[in-house]
Amino acid sequence: MHITPDSHADHSLTAEHLAFILARFGDREAFFLETVTLPDELSPLPCGLHGPLAGDAPVPEAEVSYVTRGNRPGASRVCARPVRMTRTMTVIGGPHEGKVILYTAHGGPCAPREPFDPGLDDAGRAASQTFWAEHALSRT
Numbered sequence: 001m002h003i004t005p006d007s008h009a010d011h012s013l014t015a016e017h018l019a020f021i022l023a024r025f026g027d028r029e030a031f032f033l034e035t036v037t038l039p040d041e042l043s044p045l046p047c048g049l050h051g052p053l054a055g056d057a058p059v060p061e062a063e064v065s066y067v068t069r070g071n072r073p074g075a076s077r078v079c080a081r082p083v084r085m086t087r088t089m090t091v092i093g094g095p096h097e098g099k100v101i102l103y104t105a106h107g108g109p110c111a112p113r114e115p116f117d118p119g120l121d122d123a124g125r126a127a128s129q130t131f132w133a134e135h136a137l138s139r140t
Contacts, residue, residue, distance in 0.1 A: 011106035031094035045107025046083035051135030058134035074116025
């Protein structure tokens with residue numbers, strides 16, 4: 001696996017986090033998605049997910065606003081809650097231009113893609129809508 005300019009590696013990852021990712025996942029030859037516990041020598045990472053998967057009650061609609069983040073084709077469900085530091089990291093990688101690269105890595109558990117993601121089929125979109133009806137991201 002390689003880390004390239006196409007890797008989305010800007011979620012507060014340090015050079016040490018990236019070195020860990022390469023050491024742990026560098027031999028991958030196909031798509032993978034894995035959530036791991038960070039070793040003690042690495043700093044924790046921020047996690048902006050709120051809701052049942054993060055150990056919270058569902059995030060009520062009264063607490064939510066919708067914000068288009070970056071160049072995404074839809075608006076994300078966000079709330080004014082602060083990020084929390086976590087010792088878990090989700091790493092996603094797979095094929096890109098003839099090699100396996102890091103797609104992204106971030107603190108916390110793996111959440112499903114958002115309902116507006118064009119890669120979702122009808123079943124995936126329905127599952128995503130159910131998940132995101134109870135979860136929100138920190139507004140950052």
